[in-house]
Amino acid sequence: MQNLYEIGFFATVISAIxxxxxxxIAISTTFFGRSFWFSLALxxxxxxxxxVSLFLKLFLMLPMDVAIFVLVVIxxxxxxxxxxxxxxVVAIGLLVVKLLLFDTAAEAYTRWFGETTxxxxxxxxxxxxxxxxxxxxxxxxxxxxxxxxLFAQYGVTYQKAFPKLEREDFSxxxxxxxxxxxxxxxxxxxxxxxxxxxxxxxxxxxxxxxIRIEPIASRPPLASDLNFGLNxxxxxxxxxxxxxxxxxxxxxxxxxxxxxxxxAKIAILDTGVDGAHEDLSGSYASTxxxxxxxxxxxxxxxxxxxxxxxxxxxxxxxxxxxxxFVQITSIKVLSDFGSGTQQGIINGIIEAADLGVDVxxxxxxxxxxxxxxxxxxxxxxYANQAGAIVVVAAGNDDENALDFAPANVTxxxxxxxxxxxxxxxxxxxxxxxxxxxxxxxxxxxxxxxxNNEYKFLSGTxxxxxxxxxxVGLMKxxxxxxxxxxxxQILQDTGATTKAGPQTGQLIQPAxxxxxxxxxL
Amino acid sequence: MExxxxxxxxxxxxxxxxIVDDAGKKWRVPDMPGPLKQEGAKVRLSVEKITGEIxxxxxxxxxxxxxxxxL
Numbered sequence: 001m002q003n004l005y006e007i008g009f010f011a012t013v014i015s016a017i018x019x020x021x022x023x024x025i026a027i028s029t030t031f032f033g034r035s036f037w038f039s040l041a042l043x044x045x046x047x048x049x050x051x052v053s054l055f056l057k058l059f060l061m062l063p064m065d066v067a068i069f070v071l072v073v074i075x076x077x078x079x080x081x082x083x084x085x086x087x088x089v090v091a092i093g094l095l096v097v098k099l100l101l102f103d104t105a106a107e108a109y110t111r112w113f114g115e116t117t118x119x120x121x122x123x124x125x126x127x128x129x130x131x132x133x134x135x136x137x138x139x140x141x142x143x144x145x146x147x148x149x150l151f152a153q154y155g156v157t158y159q160k161a162f163p164k165l166e167r168e169d170f171s172x173x174x175x176x177x178x179x180x181x182x183x184x185x186x187x188x189x190x191x192x193x194x195x196x197x198x199x200x201x202x203x204x205x206x207x208x209x210x211i212r213i214e215p216i217a218s219r220p221p222l223a224s225d226l227n228f229g230l231n232x233x234x235x236x237x238x239x240x241x242x243x244x245x246x247x248x249x250x251x252x253x254x255x256x257x258x259x260x261x262x263x264a265k266i267a268i269l270d271t272g273v274d275g276a277h278e279d280l281s282g283s284y285a286s287t288x289x290x291x292x293x294x295x296x297x298x299x300x301x302x303x304x305x306x307x308x309x310x311x312x313x314x315x316x317x318x319x320x321x322x323x324x325f326v327q328i329t330s331i332k333v334l335s336d337f338g339s340g341t342q343q344g345i346i347n348g349i350i351e352a353a354d355l356g357v358d359v360x361x362x363x364x365x366x367x368x369x370x371x372x373x374x375x376x377x378x379x380x381x382y383a384n385q386a387g388a389i390v391v392v393a394a395g396n397d398d399e400n401a402l403d404f405a406p407a408n409v410t411x412x413x414x415x416x417x418x419x420x421x422x423x424x425x426x427x428x429x430x431x432x433x434x435x436x437x438x439x440x441x442x443x444x445x446x447x448x449x450x451n452n453e454y455k456f457l458s459g460t461x462x463x464x465x466x467x468x469x470x471v472g473l474m475k476x477x478x479x480x481x482x483x484x485x486x487x488q489i490l491q492d493t494g495a496t497t498k499a500g501p502q503t504g505q506l507i508q509p510a511x512x513x514x515x516x517x518x519x520l
Numbered sequence: 521m522e523x524x525x526x527x528x529x530x531x532x533x534x535x536x537x538x539i540v541d542d543a544g545k546k547w548r549v550p551d552m553p554g555p556l557k558q559e560g561a562k563v564r565l566s567v568e569k570i571t572g573e574i575x576x577x578x579x580x581x582x583x584x585x586x587x588x589x590x591l
Contacts, residue, residue, distance in 0.1 A: 334576075342574065363576060364574065364576045364578075365574055367578075368574070395578035396579045397578055427532050427579065457533060461533050
């Protein structure tokens with residue numbers, strides 16, 4: 001029934017032309033006569049069932065169809081003898097409008113008068129980007145031109161999803177396109193996705209998901225008397241430092257005389273980072289001024305955990321014992337309203353990789369029924385090829401992280417959260433079914449907040465930058481380390497939590513770097 | 521879809537509102553209506569499921585409330 005209206009209309013016009021022409025040269029018109037009535041019946045049925053509002057049908061489609069038909073009748077009727085040049089021009093013009101501009105006209109009508117067609121009764125869900133609803137992975141050897149009829153039907157415009165790729169050989173991301181449906185068809189993105197997959201032109205079509213975050217709030221502290229030989233006044237709030245035996249870690253670094261082989265860059269992909277924060281500015285490297293502000297606070301909190309300046313008599317400490325080991329940078333992938341898209345996040349991964357960062361820390365994610373996550377997987381592959389290690393939060397749903405993305409993406413290290421009793425945090429997803437799961441403190445974590453503030457937050461988002469910070473230090477000591485090698489070290493040297501495989505091994509920084517320091 | 525359950529405020533990641541339904545399933549509400557922001561309130565909701573949403577909270581299945589009543 002989908003194209004009945006169009007088929008009926010053009011069959012009716014062609015039948016009428018044939019009927020009149022044969023009649024003018026005195027040949028039997030029986031076939032075209034029957035064809036005309038049959039086509040007209042199809043047209044009426046198609047018009048009735050066409051998925052467009054009644055207003056558009058009566059005041060745009062029907063008058064145009066009747067006008068075209070009347071002009072055709074006049075043009076091919078031998079009893080009309082006047083000049084037909086003008087009529088021909090008008091008929092051709094109307095046909096062009098109908099063939100090429102109808103969707104645009106309908107869209108403009110909808111925009112101006114607010115009426116929606118039946119297809120828009122299902123609006124774009126809040127989790128799908130309104131401008132660029134779908135991500136398409138083009139199959140090898142196929143062309144988007146093959147989808148032209150579908151694109152015309154849904155008013156689709158498209159562009160390269162990840163145009164900033166500098167190294168196309170690192171992944172298949174150059175084959176991804178973002179599709180934007182015309183507003184009148186925006187709710188039909190799932191139907192379009194199904195139709196595209198049926199053609200075989202695409203390997204995959206994914207919704208361009210929206211990332212959203214919520215306002216920040218604080219929780220009361222869990223205090224400790226230890227200072228680990230550092231003068232940062234907030235260090236007593238870092239209960240996780242005891243669990244990770246940070247005293248041994250700092251002692252090993254001091255006594256071994258370990259020198260960084262490079263300044264490892266850790267990119268925080270989040271809501272931005274307040275790069276001017278008193279406890280971050282000494283270790284923060286800006287790549288884009290727009291990324292150096294954080295109206296939400298989430299990104300700044302994560303940045304402080306990963307790389308706050310240690311022993312500067314301000315705030316807290318991190319794995320970086322001194323300058324020269326790690327730098328923090330920010331890629332702002334979420335808006336000031338706390339939302340973003342899967343496409344935006346993947347572009348952030350690409351941007352970070354192209355900047356040459358060593359670690360990408362992503363404290364974001366969510367439930368998914370798609371365990372393949374092709375676009376994310378290609379982006380992580382791209383980052384890995386560029387030498388970056390990708391660290392991702394496991395999720396806060398007390399469920400299997402296998403059903404969360406990008407926690408379940410091949411090539412990432414996924415981080416579960418533990419509490420101060422070394423139990424799995426009651427909210428943390430479990431990672432035993434993932435290839436590279438580890439654990440870090442994630443309950444009541446004290447860290448930097450915009451405008452030189454500090455707050456306690458909980459979540460696997462907080463556990464993730466602990467691992468990212470340690471990985472950054474490891475890359476600083478041994479830049480050639482791969483994701484698999486780093487995970488193996490964390491696994492072999494980590495401590496078993498009370499939840500065992502559910503959380504993976506709790507990172508033990510001193511043991512993790514011992515082999516690297518001794519090997520220098 | 522209809523849900524009957526209890527409003528809960530979760531302190532994770534800074535805090536957000538959700539619903540734990542009578543079967544124990546968790547539902548996150550990105551835009552919780554003001555009148556429902558009461559810890560422990562019993563509610564009956566008409567909702568739309570938001571499939572596939574990714575959020576930093578990573579808690580529960582996201583839903584959009586169409587209609588609601590406090591019980």
